Amino acid sequence: MTKNSALLEKKLEQTIKARKALETARKHQVDVLTQFAAKLSLSCKGQDVALDNQLAKFRSALQKGMDFIEVEPLIENMNETLKNQEAVNSANRRALELSIMTAGKQLQKVKGLPDDGRRKLRHLLDHELTNINTTNDYIPILEKLSELYQQALQLKLSQASVTDDTRQSQKNPEFATELLNLANELTFDEDVSQEVTAIKGNITLTDDIDSLLNAALSIIRVIVKSIARERQSAQGFLVSLNQTLEELNTSIVETTKHSQNVNKQITNLNKRIEAKINSLNSQTQKATSISELKSLVDGELKLLSQDLIERERIESEDKKALYESFEKINDRINVLESKVNTYKKRLSEQRYKSLLDGLTKLPNRTAFDDRFHQEFHLFGINKSDITLVVIDVDHFKSINDKYGHSAGDKTLQVIARALKKAIRKTDFIARYGGEEFVLLMPGLHLEHAKQPLEKVRNTIKSIPFKFKETQVQITISLGATQFKEGDTPLSAFDRADSALYEAKNSGRDRLCLRE
Numbered sequence: 001m002t003k004n005s006a007l008l009e010k011k012l013e014q015t016i017k018a019r020k021a022l023e024t025a026r027k028h029q030v031d032v033l034t035q036f037a038a039k040l041s042l043s044c045k046g047q048d049v050a051l052d053n054q055l056a057k058f059r060s061a062l063q064k065g066m067d068f069i070e071v072e073p074l075i076e077n078m079n080e081t082l083k084n085q086e087a088v089n090s091a092n093r094r095a096l097e098l099s100i101m102t103a104g105k106q107l108q109k110v111k112g113l114p115d116d117g118r119r120k121l122r123h124l125l126d127h128e129l130t131n132i133n134t135t136n137d138y139i140p141i142l143e144k145l146s147e148l149y150q151q152a153l154q155l156k157l158s159q160a161s162v163t164d165d166t167r168q169s170q171k172n173p174e175f176a177t178e179l180l181n182l183a184n185e186l187t188f189d190e191d192v193s194q195e196v197t198a199i200k201g202n203i204t205l206t207d208d209i210d211s212l213l214n215a216a217l218s219i220i221r222v223i224v225k226s227i228a229r230e231r232q233s234a235q236g237f238l239v240s241l242n243q244t245l246e247e248l249n250t251s252i253v254e255t256t257k258h259s260q261n262v263n264k265q266i267t268n269l270n271k272r273i274e275a276k277i278n279s280l281n282s283q284t285q286k287a288t289s290i291s292e293l294k295s296l297v298d299g300e301l302k303l304l305s306q307d308l309i310e311r312e313r314i315e316s317e318d319k320k321a322l323y324e325s326f327e328k329i330n331d332r333i334n335v336l337e338s339k340v341n342t343y344k345k346r347l348s349e350q351r352y353k354s355l356l357d358g359l360t361k362l363p364n365r366t367a368f369d370d371r372f373h374q375e376f377h378l379f380g381i382n383k384s385d386i387t388l389v390v391i392d393v394d395h396f397k398s399i400n401d402k403y404g405h406s407a408g409d410k411t412l413q414v415i416a417r418a419l420k421k422a423i424r425k426t427d428f429i430a431r432y433g434g435e436e437f438v439l440l441m442p443g444l445h446l447e448h449a450k451q452p453l454e455k456v457r458n459t460i461k462s463i464p465f466k467f468k469e470t471q472v473q474i475t476i477s478l479g480a481t482q483f484k485e486g487d488t489p490l491s492a493f494d495r496a497d498s499a500l501y502e503a504k505n506s507g508r509d510r511l512c513l514r515e
């Protein structure tokens with residue numbers, strides 16, 4: 001081998017090596033590019049179905065290492081689709097921007113959004129949303145918007161639960177007082193008195209609407225039960241009354257029938273006797289001798305006396321039967337009378353009870369209203385002085401709250417007894433409702449009522465109440481007025497009530513007078 005050919009061979013070898021290195025490098029570059037293109041195509045996936053299909057074909061062509069010439073038409077197709085996709089994307093971006101803007105503006109209208117949230121929202125809509133370059137830029141904006149929406153939703157939910165709680169715990173003390181007054185005015189039978197006391201206890205323990213409605217329902221149930229029982233007993237009374245009247249009727253009819261029979265028998269007998277007397281008369285006329293006359297009269301008189309004995313027997317039996325029958329009727333009338341009396345007694349007991357307050361046994365509001373109108377009527381006629389006083393126990397609610405409802409009940413009973421004892425016999429005191437009493441003092445001028453009323457106030461104040469080993473002083477407030485010309489019962493009562501209001505407002509435990 002010549003020197004030249006050896007040199008040429010070496011050069012060729014070098015060239016082949018360099019070419020191989022170049023090809024390896026190129027192959028590596030094509031691989032990297034192919035992988036990159038494949039990854040890029042995958043990241044574009046999902047925007048459009050047609051584009052997805054084209055990308056899939058492109059990726060497979062790259063993987064197979066197809067010639068650029070074969071891949072080129074695919075790339076051109078994709079270019080075309082991508083151009084359209086760009087238009088679709090920008091339309092989508094505009095729509096997205098618009099919907100974010102609308103959602104944001106709506107959120108701004110929500111009341112009660114915290115200041116910080118409101119500020120963030122304004123910044124988001126006025127600045128961040130206007131500086132968007134790519135679709136991805138919407139992601140943090142959407143995140144922030146969703147956070148603000150969550151805040152607003154939370155707020156609304158907590159407001160809703162607050163209003164829900166408020167509804168559930170809605171209070172209505174006036175309703176409680178009214179219900180209690182009504183329950184106090186009603187008169188219940190002894191056997192339901194415990195049930196009624198328990199219901200009243202529940203009313204004083206709460207002024208929550210739901211519990212009060214339940215208590216009202218329970219009272220209605222007791223009333224319905226009592227009415228049903230009363231109706232049953234009235235029906236029972238009427239049935240037995242009817243039965244007794246029927247028996248009475250039967251006895252009278254029997255007696256009448258018997259009397260008619262007896263009358264018939266006696267009429268027949270009388271006729272027979274009359275006929276016999278007539279026959280005796282004519283026979284005696286015909287008699288020709290004394291002995292004939294004697295035997296004739298003897299015979300006829302015998303028959304006559306038999307008839308007379310028979311008549312006597314019938315009459316005496318009739319008398320006996322009549323007597324027995326009258327006895328029977330009398331008994332039945334007595335039974336009837338006693339039944340009517342029992343019922344009358346019950347009715348009057350009920351009327352009496354319906355005018356008494358069940359707890360304190362003082363006259364109740366109905367009784368007071370009766371008496372109040374009577375006194376008012378009398379005042380209209382004789383214009384004599386009459387003082388009207390409204391009395392209210394101070395802070396009575398706290399007795400119930402601290403020591404329980406039955407302690408409250410006992411307190412009212414003790415106060416009622418003390419009030420009754422502290423007034424004159426001619427005065428009239430009633431429980432008006434709850435812890436309120438009313439007093440009528442006929443013949444007493446307001447000025448003269450002052451001293452006895454102060455005495456009443458001090459009497460109550462000095463009662464040594466003891467609850468749970470604690471000595472408690474209970475006071476009352478009094479408002480008094482007197483009837484005056486031109487008054488109506490209502491105006492007089494209102495005046496006493498406003499005097500009581502003044503007593504309460506000026507510190508309680510006092511008497512206020514209103515001319």
Ligand SMILES: Nc1nc2c(ncn2[C@@H]2O[C@H](COP(=O)(O)OP(=O)(O)OP(=O)(O)O)[C@@H](O)[C@H]2O)c(=O)[nH]1
Binds near residue numbers: 180184405508
């Ligand atoms: N134990 C009991 N409590 C009753 C009865 N009737 C009414 N009450 C209660 O009496 C209380 C009256 O309370 P309020 O009207 O607030 O008056 P107070 O607590 O006396 O306060 P002042 O009148 O303002 O001094 C309420 O809690 C009623 O539930 C009853 O028959 N028995």
